[in-house]
Amino acid sequence: MSVFCIKNGTIYDPANDVNGEVRDLWIQDGKIISRPKDADSYSGKTLDATGYVVMPGGIDMHCHIAGPKVNAGRKMTPEMKRKAPPIYRSEHTRSGTGGVVPSTFATGYLFASIGYTTAMDAAIPGLHARHAHEELQDTPILDKGFYLLFGNNHFVMKHLRNQDQNALDAYCAWLLESAKGYTIKIVNPGGVEDWKQISRKSIKELDSKVHNFGVTPRQIVRGLAGTADRLKLPHSVHIHCNNLGIPGNWETTLKTMESLEGHRGHLAHVQFHSYDGDPNDPTSFSSATQKLVDYVHSHENITVDVGHINPGTTLSMTGDTPFSQFLHNINKNKWYTADCELESSCGVIPIEYRLQKSLIHAVQWAIALEWYLLMEDPWRVIMTSDHPNGGAFYHYPEIIYLLMDKNFRQEFLSQMPEEIRKRSVLADLQREYSLYEIAIITRAAPARVLGMKDKGHLGVGAHADITIYAPQQNRQEMFERPRWVFKDGLPVVEDGEIRAHEFGRTYYAAPEFDREFLPHIEDWFNDHYTIRFRNYHIEKNDIPQAEEVTCKLP
Secondary structure, rough: OOEEEEEEEEEHHHHOOOOEEEEEEEEEEEEEEEEOOOOOHOOOOEEEEOOEEEOOEEEEEEEOOOOOOHHHHHHEEEEEEEEHOOOOEEEOOOOEEEOOOOHHHHHHHHHHOEEEEEEEEEOOHHHHHHHHHHHHHHHOOEEEEEEEEEEHHHHHHHHHHHHHHHHHHHHHHHHHHHHHOOOOEEEEEHHHHHHHHHHOOOOOOOOOOOOOOOOHHHHHHHHHHHHHHHOOOOOOOEEOOOOOOOOOOEEEEHHHHHHHEEEEEEEEHHHHHHEEEEEEEEEEEEEEEHHHHHHOOOOOOOEEEOOOOOEEEEEEEEOOHHHHHHHHHHHOOOOOEEEEEEEEEEEEEEEEOOOOOOOHHHHHHHHHHHHHHHHHHOOHHEEEOOEEOOOOOHHHHHHHHHHHHHHHHHHHHOOOOOOOOHHHHHHHHHOOOOHHHHHHHHHHHHHHHOOOOOOOOOOOOOOOOOOEEEEOOHHHHHOOOOOOOEOEEEEEEOOOOEEOOOOOOEEOOOOOOOHHHHHHOOOHHHHOOOOOHHOOOOOHHHHHEEEEEOOOEE
């Protein structure tokens, strides 16, 4: 590929300490290169970015865009698709449907249209991995991958109980390699299994034992966090804590952080786990953000993504089936749930966030913004909505505007119940994010947390995933419609229109492990699963543009 130059852009590249400097970017073979020796006489293809804001492509490190619960959500909400603008077939695009859970092709187009070029699905059961990969292959433009569910896996709990660390490590490595997953995901550790098998009730305490397994959520978190570090996975164990959505759950979240005992750990959609109050009194619902922020500040092994919410109707889809049933009991909406053999479960239910009418929803919205604004280190707090749980990803520009403009934030806040000022400190926070900090929480930080060395920056050797914005005072409008988006150096979006239909990479981890454990894993598998061991493994050749990541601790 010939050399291409983006000239005179105002670059925000936090990973390389570039804060609004006017520079040229040189691109060749899909990557950023150093300035050529003959740059002064260069007469090839250029793009004049004078006056434009230039950032790396955005990265959503926690969303739900493939797998069984996403498809269930698509099928059970045709009314949401009818209300959404259709995606028409064009010279460069396939047709598709929108809504809060877009079709596969539409997902790629809509992510790219707001400047995002990488997205990671946050929860896939190994048994459904093959189909999830097939969906991701139909999701254009994006580089992608997914996290595999382990927190309620029978093999995991059995070997944690028996303190068989070596067998556990081998199993996790084998499963990641076989399903082509990126890292270890935990959802409501032990609580989902208890709900599936016993009483339709979830475990509430971190030191309560899972029935029939004799292991506690604390042991599951600590054990799998240790496994992730011993396997040198690029991203730490990814944790959805117990007691999501329950008043007073901040104590469970804090205990979960403590249970890491120095191991790396990433806490997902932390907004949903930062509530003060009495579990038996929903009216006591309030913010406990500061208590958790203080702990995270003093423990550099911990990172979080926020899981903010946006007003309007969306879908809750989660591997935390007890919580899904809890929502169903509250709002009485149609509800889908399904178990995945010995691995996991899921629940899907429509929800509506009514910030102006519901104090609880208003407090949830405020807690998310508190996390962004109270965290002094933006490198450890990542922008997510837990798409679609808190709202669709294409609403990120609204959150960016709220973070960058305190007056807009106060105006938004004034439309909510007055009581929110007693339940949250948001009204007192004057901080405004800079473009540099926005580039951190949407690009540089997720790349660093995921261990992606060639993502989230514009230094030499990085993938040429680039988003170029026209500056506007209204930051929501600015981030909703990039002027140009490049993927691997190719222009894929121009002024909001898709201009190319390329397909990206699929990342997966294949850590080294002691293969002497394979006969043991195979025997157990064939005794307990409905499919045979040899049919579980997905070959690399089955996934176009599959790319194995190096397992090496930072």
